[in-house]
Amino acid sequence: MPIVAQTEKFFPLKGWGEVLAQSVRSSDELLAALELHLENLGNGLSAARQFPVLVPRPFVERMRKGDPRDPLLLQVLPLAAEDQLAAGFTVDPLGEQSTNVETGVIHKYHGRVLLLAASGCAVNCRYCFRRHFPYNENRLGRSQWQSALEYIAQDASIAEVILSGGDPLMLQDERLAELVEQIATIPHVQRLRVHSRLPVVIVQRLTEQLTDILTRTRLRSTLVLHVNHPNELTPEHAQRLALLRQAGVTLLNQTVLLKGVNDSAEVLIELSEQLFNHHLLPYYLHVLDRVQGAQHFDVSSSEAYALYQQMLAQLPGYLVPKLVREEAGQPHKTPLHAF
Numbered sequence: 001m002p003i004v005a006q007t008e009k010f011f012p013l014k015g016w017g018e019v020l021a022q023s024v025r026s027s028d029e030l031l032a033a034l035e036l037h038l039e040n041l042g043n044g045l046s047a048a049r050q051f052p053v054l055v056p057r058p059f060v061e062r063m064r065k066g067d068p069r070d071p072l073l074l075q076v077l078p079l080a081a082e083d084q085l086a087a088g089f090t091v092d093p094l095g096e097q098s099t100n101v102e103t104g105v106i107h108k109y110h111g112r113v114l115l116l117a118a119s120g121c122a123v124n125c126r127y128c129f130r131r132h133f134p135y136n137e138n139r140l141g142r143s144q145w146q147s148a149l150e151y152i153a154q155d156a157s158i159a160e161v162i163l164s165g166g167d168p169l170m171l172q173d174e175r176l177a178e179l180v181e182q183i184a185t186i187p188h189v190q191r192l193r194v195h196s197r198l199p200v201v202i203v204q205r206l207t208e209q210l211t212d213i214l215t216r217t218r219l220r221s222t223l224v225l226h227v228n229h230p231n232e233l234t235p236e237h238a239q240r241l242a243l244l245r246q247a248g249v250t251l252l253n254q255t256v257l258l259k260g261v262n263d264s265a266e267v268l269i270e271l272s273e274q275l276f277n278h279h280l281l282p283y284y285l286h287v288l289d290r291v292q293g294a295q296h297f298d299v300s301s302s303e304a305y306a307l308y309q310q311m312l313a314q315l316p317g318y319l320v321p322k323l324v325r326e327e328a329g330q331p332h333k334t335p336l337h338a339f
């Protein structure tokens with residue numbers, strides 16, 4: 001039986017584009033769905049003007065009604081706290097604009113390069129380190145796409161291309177397939193990596209067609225999802241991710257450590273256990289990138305390290321993600337050590 005037929009039998013769901021089109025796009029609508037009142041939470045109208053609300057309904061359905069501290073809600077609801085300026089929090093915390101070597105290309109680490117394949121996302125995460133990134137100057141139209149591929153082709157040290165964004169799975173399958181096929185024609189590129197949060201919030205993005213795109217070229221493919229809390233995962237994720245894994249795609253997860261969302265050993269340990277149950281290995285636990293507007297999510301390095309120690313004490317090593325900070329100008333992510 002073809003994979004799609006099995007999938008549809010398990011998941012008689014709408015297509016991902018249709019789900020995306022029906023997303024919640026205002027705080028009022030989000031709060032009404034959860035039976036909450038804005039005055040309880042601080043007025044985030046100005047924050048929402050700068051970085052709009054965007055939340056797919058399946059993600060809203062995983063939130064607890066009436067709970068203003070729900071860990072999924074806190075990731076997407078604009079708050080007045082975003083307007084406060086804090087020392088050390090900037091619009092470009094990773095210095096990416098200096099490594100933006102071509103339109104849509106970020107080259108900061110040896111051997112791999114980031115292609116900003118799409119400028120939009122399926123969900124607007126309030127802590128996003130690219131919330132101020134100049135996507136308008138980095139849209140990959142056909143001609144810029146060719147320049148980006150030529151940049152990669154001319155540097156034989158690039159063994160891995162990472163599709164990022166925005167969210168690269170916002171690309172329609174036809175365009176994504178064409179891009180992957182073109183990358184595969186560059187002889188020194190061996191690996192393809194896709195970083196995406198879209199399938200976390202809209203599981204229907206994990207289709208047979210996507211599996212085919214990620215496995216039909218000679219490139220070894222890895223899909224890195226971005227799950228921050230165990231409540232984000234569903235049985236549908238496990239079933240669809242199993243099909244990707246069976247097809248040979250390496251499945252990893254990265255998490256951002258966020259105050260009020262997942263800054264407890266209990267939640268982080270449960271997250272690692274659940275990731276494994278959903279066929280994902282924990283890859284990175286990032287401390288927050290210091291982006292302006294996200295300071296209220298910050299967990300100090302010493303608190304982060306204490307949490308990491310508790311994970312080490314209670315989990316097998318393969319379920320403990322690397323605890324890292326990304327620092328502008330450094331040749332790799334920086335592991336956090338004891339303080």
Ligand code: SF4
Nearest residue numbers: 121124125128166197
């Ligand atoms: S999905 Fe990723 S890139 Fe998009 S807003 Fe969320 S964290 Fe940022």
